[in-house]
Amino acid sequence: MNKLRRVALALLPLVLLGVAAWVLHRELSTLKGGEVKAGLSAIPPRRIVLALLITGVNYLALTLYDVLSLRHVGRKLPYRRVGFTSFIGYAFGHNVGMSFLSGGSVRYRLYSAEGLSALDVAQVATFNACTFWSGLLAVAGTALVVGSGAASFLHLSPGVSRALGLGMLALLAAYLAACAWVRRPLRVRDVEVRLPRPTLAVAQLAVSCLDWALAALVLWVLLPADAGVSLPGLVALFAMAQLAGIASQVPGGLGVFESIILAALSPHVPAPLVLGTLLVYRVVYYLLPFTVAVVLLAIHEARLHRHHLGRVVRATRDAFAPVVPWVASAAAFVAGAVLLFSGATPTVPERLSFLRDLVPLPLMEASHLLGSLVGLALLVLAQGLQRRLDGAFVLTEVALVAGAVFSLVKGVDYEEAALLLVLALALVPFRSRFHRRASLLEDVFSPGWLLATGAVVAASVGLGLFAYRHVAYSHDLWWEFTFSGDAPRFMRATVGVLGAGLVFGVAALLRPASARNRPPDAAALARVRPLVAHSPESAAYLALVGDKSLLFSEQGSAFLMYGVSGRSWVSMGDPVGPECEATELAWHFQALADRHEGQACFYQVGARTLPRYLDLGLSLLKLGEEATVPLADFCLEGPERRGLRHAVRRLERDGLTFEVLPPEAVPPLLPELKAISDAWLAEKHTREKGFSLGYFSERYLEEGPVAVVRRDGSLLGFANVWAPEVKDELSLDLMRYHPWCPHGVMDFLFVSLMLWGRQQGYARFNLGMAPFSGFEARSLAPLWNRMGAFLFRHGEHFYNFQGLRQYKEKFRPVWAPRFLASPGGLSLPRVLANVSTLVSRGLGGAVAR
Secondary structure, eight states: OHHHHHHHHHHHHHHHHHHHHHHHHHHHHTOOHHHHHHHHHHSOHHHHHHHHHHHHHHHHHHHHHHHHHHHHHTOOOOHHHHHHHHHHHHHHHHHHSOHHHHHHHHHHHHHHTTTOOHHHHHHHHHHHHHHHHHHHHHHHHHHHHHTOSGGGGGTOOHHHHHHHHHHHHHHHHHHHHHHHHOOSOEEETTEEEOOOOHHHHHHHHHHHHHHHHHHHHHHHHHSOGGGOOOHHHHHHHHHHHHHHHHHHTOGGGTTHHHHHHHHHHTTTSOHHHHHHHHHHHHIIIIIHHHHHHHHHHHHHHHHHTHHHHHHHHHHHHHHHGGGHHHHHHHHHHHHHHHHHHHHHSOOOHHHHHHHHTTSOHHHHHHHHHHHHHHHHHHHHHHHHHHTTBHHHHHHHHHHHHHHHHHHHHHHOOHHHHHHHHHHHHHHGGGGGGOOBOBGGGTTSSOHHHHHHHHHHHHHHHHHHHHHTTTSOOOGGGGGOOOTTOHHHHHHHHHHHHHHHHHHHHHHHHTSBOOOOOOOOOHHHHHHHHHHHHTOSSGGGGGGGSSSSEEEEOSSSSOEEEEEEETTEEEEESSOBSOHHHHHHHHHHHHHHHHHTTOEEEEEEEEGGGHHHHHHTTOEEEEEEEEEEEEOTTOOSOSGGGHHHHHHHHHHHHTTEEEEEEOGGGSGGGHHHHHHHHHHHHHHHTOOOOOSSSOOOOHHHHTTSOEEEEEETTEEEEEEEEEOOTTOSEEEEEEEEEOTTSOTTHHHHHHHHHHHHHHHHTOSEEEEEEEETTTOOOOTTSOHHHHHHHHHHHHOTTTOOHHHHHHHHHTTOOEEEEEEEEEOOTTHHHHHHHHHHHHHTTSHHHHHOO
């Protein structure tokens, strides 16, 4: 039983709202444009406003029904709850009919949430019915007894009318007497019914009479002043007409009530005018409160079940979200076509005649033109929606609402307006799907610049209008081409300027905002230094070069460094930090690239993290192999390192010394280091690289230790050292030396740094990557691998691929593959070109050394 009750409570709001929709459709379907127009034109606006105010007071008085009934039942609730429930209950009861059931259902739904039982709600409904009938018996009985004339419209003889009136008053008197004398509850089957106390019964009568008087007063103020009906007479007539409507069991007495009022007033007031007035009365007294009640009930139910509705809305939104941009694009295109076709076809004559007296001709003409322009704009904006641009979304919402307004004003095209508004509302929950910044909204131009430009254009137009104010406008003026035709030239130039501005604005809006490389500032560098120092991979020091943007995780303990070239967003290496945060950061980076209509890729990632990039939907491309030398057993003894041992000892005999300078000792040596670097670049006929390599920068060299080679106190060469505090991996970046240095100086520096690292406790030394090494040239290998193997063997003209591998092999390293994770297919050549541009610090560096 409890389960059935819960199901009924859950379904009741849907049933009530469904009935409400049916009633509104039924009521509105009876309205005719000519009748509404006649009723509105015959009634001064001030009388309609007064009728609305009295209706509000009447519905406020109706809340006293529930106040008295709850007092009788012995339940106490805040007035705001009582008033809310009473208003909705009576709005439904007046329009749906069978007020005891319809209004009682609403009260049960709302009062049960306040703790009232079904029996309590039934007692409230019964008490309200008694209150309603007490007033009706009093008003109608008095009208029949005193012979107000209202009974004649029911075709009753005076005797029958008076007898019927006395019978009504007698029933009322019996009810009041019973309330005064009967103290014991009455039993109806198994239910006990208590009569109200005498004071409550008198209050019932007073509230109900007030209700009837106010309801009749609403109609009275809408009638023409020369209707010849007094307010007391109209109250009596109103009560009799309502009584007949109740007897007919038609919801709201629709038709029966109007027939009696029309028959009574038509001798004094023209029938069309009475019909128009009654129509306005039904809208004011019935439909408007009912519409407000439906909206309030819907809002109440939505708030009551907001958590469930929220889950449903979110699930629905997430299910449709992936296809929303394409669906929205198609819908906007269709909506634009509808507006253009509507502007090219004739307006329905009946709707045009309805508009003639309501809308000025210039406004209707302007709406017709603007509606077509909005249609054209929607066709253009459809492409921006498909590209998920936020600016296209904002403008589409504005265009849809504006198009709906123009559709109504130009020809009461409510079908078009409804279509456009439904589409605008349907797009609202999916705002986040249009996340790519449009260039016009990316502060390409400062607000001050835009304001100044707009002011200049507006001033020029105003100046032209002032200068040619004496020239009479005509359509032929646009096509007047003469030496003295200054005014026509001004008009054409103005249109040209505004048109060019519009085209420029739309073109800029529909272009995704270009991504900007934002080098890290001092605060970002200070934030990333501790993360670099505790990274197990020394390549994290590339974040300190300052040529890459930094993206931090939400927790702040992970980061990645990236650059943007074209549509490629390239992360240098894997995200640095804890595994879970690094993975989340990779997803965030991909979303950030997608927001700018870019493609995320990860350059020189290790084999351990490849599953992460497969989950991201990226393809993997082997770039080469990276060499690392274990330092725990590194030494120069043994036959395999005989060549290194001889070279190092020879240079030691020549007086070369090695030293690792701490960061604080670097600034005084920067001029000498700069001179060495410049000489090295000139001798190699090359330029500085970047992104995956460092370049000479005083700030960058000051970040960490610098290893130097001296002879007799003079600097011969240097290398900046990547030495994380965790002492997992040691490496170096810049390696520069004088051209006249003795042969093998770099071998000396490498070996000395490795020995120093072993003494400091570092586990391995990273020698960097050898491009295209480790590729298979087998016939069944992928095309990229066969191309890489070919370049490795035969590409010495472009780059010393084999020589670099052979040089690093001298240190007996361990080789590990490095990969590029990027979108595959036709995107790959563009990605490779963009990565090359980043590494070469520009397109010029990509085609030159």
